C-alpha cells in the first residue's frame with residue numbers, strides 16, 4: 001500500500017482515503033463520492049478494528065461481506081481497497097497507542113472507554129500506510145470526526161480532513177452497518193432518534209433557548225418506546241463537547257440509544273440563529 005501511494009504521489013496524483021469497517025451502505029458510498037471530488041485516487045480501507053471495541057462489544061458479530069463491499073466500491077468508482085488482516089495491523093509485541101486527553105471524556109467515550117484510543121490509533125496507522133493528501137469522515141460519527149481533526153492538528157499530519165453529511169433512510173433513521181442487527185420492531189422504535197432531533201430543531205426554531213427543556217423532552221419521547229435504553233442525550237459545544245447552559249449559538253445535540261444489544265447514535269447541529 002505504501003509503495004502504491006508513493007507511486008501515485010510521484011505521478012502527481014492526489015490520494016484520498018475513506019476509512020471504513022466495511023459492510024458498506026449508501027452512507028459510506030457518499031463518502032467515496034465526496035472523496036472523488038477531492039482527488040484522483042480514492043482508497044477505501046475496510047478494517048474491523050479490534051482496538052476500538054471494548055470487552056463484551058460486537059467485534060465478533062460485526063457484519064462482514066467483502067465480496068459485496070468490493071462490488072459496491074467498484075460501482076462507486078473507488079480505485080483501491082485496502083483490507084488488511086488484524087495481525088498485519090497489530091503484529092506481535094504491538095504496544096503503541098494514540099490517546100487524547102479531553103475529547104473522549106464526553107458522549108460515546110464515557111460508555112466506550114477504549115473506543116477513541118482505538119480509533120485514533122488505527123486512523124494514525126492508516127494515514128502512515130495510505131499516505132493520503134485528504135481523508136473523508138461522516139458526521140454521523142461526529143465525535144470521531146472531532147477526534148481525528150484534533151489528532152491531525154496535534155500530530156502535524158499534512159492531511160485535509162473532510163466531513164460529510166449524515167445519509168438517512170427515507171424515514172429518517174441514520175444509515176449504519178449496525179441497523180442490520182435490528183428486529184423489525186426495534187427498527188420501528190429506532191425512529192425515535194431522528195424524530196427527537198427533528199422535534200428539537202422545531203423547538204429551537206420556535207425560540208426555545210433552554211437546552212435542559214429540549215433534552216428532557218427528547219428523553220421522554222425516547223423512553224416512551226418500550227425497548228429503548230438511553231445511553232445519553234446531550235446538548236453540547238460542537239467543538240469541545242462541553243455541556244452548554246443556553247442556546248444562544250449553534251449547539252450539537254447528540255444521542256446514543258440501545259435496543260437490545262444494538263447501540264445506535266445520531267446527532268444534529270441546532271442553530272438558534274434565524
Ligand code: AMP
Nearest residue numbers: 020021022027137138140141166167175
Ligand atoms: P464505519 O464503517 O461505521 O466505521 O463508518 C465508516 C465511515 O462512514 C465513518 O466516517 C462514518 O462516519 C461514515 N458513515 C457511517 N454511516 C454514515 C451515514 N449514515 N452517513 C454518512 N457517513 C456515514
